[in-house]
Amino acid sequence: MNRMIEHLTCGTIHEEKVFRVGNTLVCPTCKKTVQKANEQRLIGLMCSCDKCGAHFEDPSQSFFCRKCEVDFNLTTGIITDVYTYYVNEKTLDEVRSQIGIPAIGKVLENNGFEISMPGTIPGAVGRFSIVARSGGRAIAIDVSSSDTEVAVEPVLELFVKLLEAKPDIAVFGALPRLSAKARDVAAMHGIKVAEGLTPSEVANKILEVARADQPQTTVQK
DSSP, X not given: OEEEEEETTTOOEEEHHHHEETTEEEOTTTOOEEOSGGGEEEEEEEEEOTTTOOEESSOOOOEEOTTTOOEEOTTTSOOOOOXXXXXOGGGHHHHHHXXXXXXXXXXXXXXXXXXXXXXXXXXXXXXXXXXXXXXXXXXXXXXXXXXSOBOSHHHHHHHHHTTTOOOSEEEEEEESOBOHHHHHHHHHTTOEEEEOSSXXXXXXXXXHHHHHTSOOOOOOO
């Protein structure tokens, strides 16, 4: 496919490659250098067959569907816009931190918890990823994920939120796991840890923590 250019000074029309000499355009007829944009005009595109050298304006295009094995062209097909999105590197960590939260909330909801995403607790400095409530008890949950292991900073952020809030349980959910330092900080401040390779695994660990922390009912005879 070649661009056809007209040299307005002498009226010559040729393919662009005939005009081009290095990085400049030189008219093949009058030998003058085309120095300004208003000295030339784009006529259109010209296609040529690599096999026989024939020239034509509009190539005949055909397409083949691999699924139903049907040949079609642009007039018989349906043209649909397909969009591609890229995540800004500056917000990638924030996006990662939200991965899996809806799935975790759904598992907790299916097990009888009332879910708020994000959720708040009176006195908390900020909001939690999830607040799960059942039987008058509230569980404050923050979730974060990483390619390898979650660093200590998200755990410290949860600790700050808990300075004035008094949930019954505070849990940090990590996908796939916490770093050793983050785990030590969580243990130091009484924050339970739920680690897992998938959101379902993390949710089940949170359920285990909730069940283990339930008040025991004593029956007196």
